[in-house]
Amino acid sequence: MSLEPVGIFxxxxxxxxxxAGHRATVIAFSMMTVFGGAxxxxxxxxxxxxxxxxxxxxxxxxxxxxxxxxAAVKALAFPHPAFWLFCxxxxxxxxxxxxxxxxxxxxxxxxxxxxxxxxxxxxxxxxPVSSNFTxxxxxxxxxxxxVMVVALGSTLSGFRxxxxxxxCFTAVNIAFGxxxxxxxxxxxxxxxxxxxxxxxxxxxxxxxxxVKRVVGSWPEASTFAGISLGAIGFTGTMWVCGRYSRAxxxxxxxxxIMVVRSTSSTGLFGLPVCLxxxxxxxxHRCGGLSGTRTSAAIVLFAPPFMLLLAxxxxxxxxxxxxxxxxxxxxxxxxxxxxxxxxxxxWNRNGLYNFVDSYGLGVGLGTSRTSSFLVALLSNVxxxxxxxxxxxxxxxxAIPRGPNRTLAADVRLAARVGCVCLxxxxxxxxxxxxxxxxxxxxxxxxxxxxxxxxxPHPVRHLETRRxxxxx
Numbered sequence: 001m002s003l004e005p006v007g008i009f010x011x012x013x014x015x016x017x018x019x020a021g022h023r024a025t026v027i028a029f030s031m032m033t034v035f036g037g038a039x040x041x042x043x044x045x046x047x048x049x050x051x052x053x054x055x056x057x058x059x060x061x062x063x064x065x066x067x068x069x070x071a072a073v074k075a076l077a078f079p080h081p082a083f084w085l086f087c088x089x090x091x092x093x094x095x096x097x098x099x100x101x102x103x104x105x106x107x108x109x110x111x112x113x114x115x116x117x118x119x120x121x122x123x124x125x126x127x128p129v130s131s132n133f134t135x136x137x138x139x140x141x142x143x144x145x146x147v148m149v150v151a152l153g154s155t156l157s158g159f160r161x162x163x164x165x166x167x168c169f170t171a172v173n174i175a176f177g178x179x180x181x182x183x184x185x186x187x188x189x190x191x192x193x194x195x196x197x198x199x200x201x202x203x204x205x206x207x208x209x210x211v212k213r214v215v216g217s218w219p220e221a222s223t224f225a226g227i228s229l230g231a232i233g234f235t236g237t238m239w240v241c242g243r244y245s246r247a248x249x250x251x252x253x254x255x256x257i258m259v260v261r262s263t264s265s266t267g268l269f270g271l272p273v274c275l276x277x278x279x280x281x282x283x284h285r286c287g288g289l290s291g292t293r294t295s296a297a298i299v300l301f302a303p304p305f306m307l308l309l310a311x312x313x314x315x316x317x318x319x320x321x322x323x324x325x326x327x328x329x330x331x332x333x334x335x336x337x338x339x340x341x342x343x344x345x346w347n348r349n350g351l352y353n354f355v356d357s358y359g360l361g362v363g364l365g366t367s368r369t370s371s372f373l374v375a376l377l378s379n380v381x382x383x384x385x386x387x388x389x390x391x392x393x394x395x396x397a398i399p400r401g402p403n404r405t406l407a408a409d410v411r412l413a414a415r416v417g418c419v420c421l422x423x424x425x426x427x428x429x430x431x432x433x434x435x436x437x438x439x440x441x442x443x444x445x446x447x448x449x450x451x452x453x454x455p456h457p458v459r460h461l462e463t464r465r466x467x468x469x470x
Contacts, residue, residue, distance in 0.1 A: 005194050007040030010050040014057035022068075023161035025061035026152055029054050030165030033436040034172045036218045036227070039198040046113075046134045047198045051436050052141045055148075062148045068158075072151040081395035081446055082147050088387035089139050092364030092380045092432065096132040099363040107356040110346050112368040112431065123349060126362060131431075135365025138433040146395075146439040146446075153447020156407070162444050163410045166417070167244060169437060170231040170251045176216035177224065177258045180204070184212060208330065214262040225267030226424030228259045229274050230437055233420030236278045237413035240285055242292040243406060249294075265334045266428040268327065274420040281416060343370035343428070350378035357381060364432060372422070372429030379432050388432075392418075395446045407449055414444035 010032060017025040032054040039047030062068050075082045108123035113131030117124040152158035183189045195217050196202055203220040206213045213221040232255045238248035259267035279302060286295035313320045334340045350369035353362045354377040361381030369375040376385040396418045401408055421438045 002042045004039055004042060004197055006035065006038045006050055006197070007053060010040045010053050014054050018057050018061050022061040022065070022152060023157060025058055026149070026158070026161050027165040027168055029058045030162070030169045030437075030440060031172050033440070034169055034176065034217050035195055036223060036435070037198050037202065037215075038195040038217070042197075042199065044130075046130060047200075048137070049198070052137065055141055055144055058148050059144065062151055068151040068154065071154040072147050075147050075150040075446075079394065081391050081442070082143065082150065084387050084391040084394065085143050085146060088380065088384050088391065088432075089136075089143055091383050091387060092139060093136045095361050095380060095384070096136060096363035096365055099357065099361065100126055100128045100132065100366055103357060103362065107353060107362075108349065109353055109362060109366060110349050110368045112365055126353075126366070129366055131365035132363060133365070135431060135433060138431075139364065142433060142436065142439045145436050146443045149440055149443025150447050153444060154450060156449040156451045159407060159410065159444070159447055159449045162440065162447075163238075163244075163413075166231075166234050166414075166437075166441060166444070167238075167247060167251060170235055170255060173216060173224075173228060173231060174251065174254050174258055177214050177228075177262070180214055180216050181212065181261070208263045211263060213264070214258060221262045221264040222266040222428045225259050225262045225264035226270070226421070226428060227435065227437060228255050228262070228267065229270045229424040230417045230421035230441065231255050232259065232271070232274055233277065234413045234417035234441060236274075237281050237416045238409070240278065240282050240292065240295045240298065241409035241412065242294060243409050243413070245294065263330055265330045266424050268331045269427055270420070270424045273423050277416060277419060281412070346370045346430070347374045350374040353378040354381060368430050370428055370430060372425035372432075372434070375429055375432050384432070392422075392442075395442045400446070401448045411445050411447070414441040417441045418445060 013028055013032070014025075017028040029051070033051035035050040038050055040050040040053040041048040063072065074080070076086065077083060104127050105125040107126050109126050110123055111129045111131070113129040113134065115124050115127055115129045117127075149162055153162055179188060180192070183192060192204075196204060196219075198219070200219060202215075203213070204215045206215075206221065214224055215221050216224045218224040218227065232252060235248045235252040235255065239245050239252050256271065259271050279298065282295040282298040282302075285292060286299050313323065346369050350367050350371075351374060353367050354374075359382045361377070361379050361384060364379055364384075367375070367378045369378055373385075376388060380387075396415050399408075399415075400411060418438055418441050421434065421441075425434060
């Protein structure tokens with residue numbers, strides 16, 4: 001086991017954050033999750049990311065408070081969301097140990113980690129792989145993250161801190177994307193290797209039509225674009241709802257630009273879907289006395305603006321040809337590219353694994369796929385897919401608390417962010433682990449601060465205005 005320089009940095013920030021309090025710790029934790037291509041600790045062929053190491057400090061900062069310990073225990077009770085996530089973890093770990101051994105050599109898999117067979121970038125006979133352990137660690141960290149965020153969100157101050165943490169994550173993610181763009185051929189490029197030291201393949205030098213792909217602090221462009229979709233959903237909803245509107249609006253625009261510039265088919269497919277979801281949020285948020293001007297303006301002017309833009313592109317043949325060629329290269333012709341053929345092969349084998357394991361799955365972390373849904377089916381089968389569905393329904397799909405308060409708008413932003421992350425993962429998700437950001441936002445969507453402000457009924461508002469006029 002070796003402690004890397006980024007690991008030393010993580011420990012220093014963690015100690016300082018714990019001394020500063022739980023609000024500073026959860027903000028720092030949110031920012032630490034951006035280091036998706038870094039290994040703070042190297043244990044043989046496995047690496048522990050800075051976000052997962054920093055989770056120790058988040059637990060220490062949270063569970064020192066009695067009320068938050070009580071909230072964390074309640075979060076794990078049946079039928080709360082964390083209970084179903086725990087069931088997914090328990091089943092996945094159990095299947096990850098027994099399935100590769102009981103069903104050994106009965107089928108071919110595309111291994112997620114290293115196996116006993118030489119790496120051929122193709123299929124190998126089913127057997128234990130190193131990622132059975134690492135994925136168990138990651139999903140355990142997902143469960144702990146979710147429970148800690150729910151516990152912190154039980155008070156309004158902690159709830160606000162988590163929301164600010166997601167905004168800070170978005171800012172840092174954009175910053176690393178910009179640094180990645182401008183660092184080619186400079187000393188900064190060598191410094192980035194300190195946060196690109198995880199023991200798996202990186203695609204930070206890939207080019208598309210002579211243009212460098214943006215990976216930021218992540219292993220590849222599709223991962224950067226996919227995680228940015230969640231940030232777009234969160235910041236876009238916060239901007240629409242008028243919460244931290246200046247910062248959220250700026251981050252939303254910059255994140256959208258970076259997704260397009262990433263040259264990732266995941267981003268180009270997912271961004272329009274996320275924008276349609278945000279338009280639906282605008283329609284939901286524009287009515288009544290508490291509706292916002294931003295949402296009303298978008299509902300009224302976005303359709304004619306998009307129509308005029310489309311007409312302008314059709315009439316301007318040169319601009320239309322450039323944009324069409326860009327989308328054709330990265331999206332329309334993706335299925336026929338070498339990467340698209342390889343990813344299709346991963347999904348096809350994943351579905352074969354699901355069928356050959358009688359719907360039980362070949363174990364958490366065993367099989368690599370290119371879609372989150374296929375990853376669920378192939379790795380944890382029908383039981384694990386059902387457990388995740390129950391977790392998602394109880395944490396993200398079900399609204400909580402009174403409408404149109406600060407807490408309600410932040411929960412709405414977190415729910416939209418989770419859905420946007422899921423959109424990207426359905427296109428290119430290779431594992432069952434959705435990443436720490438997903439579970440931070442899912443915890444935020446599930447949290448109901450006990451000291452949050454109550455909404456004012458319309459009649460009360462009208463009476464108060466009449467009194468003020470009188």
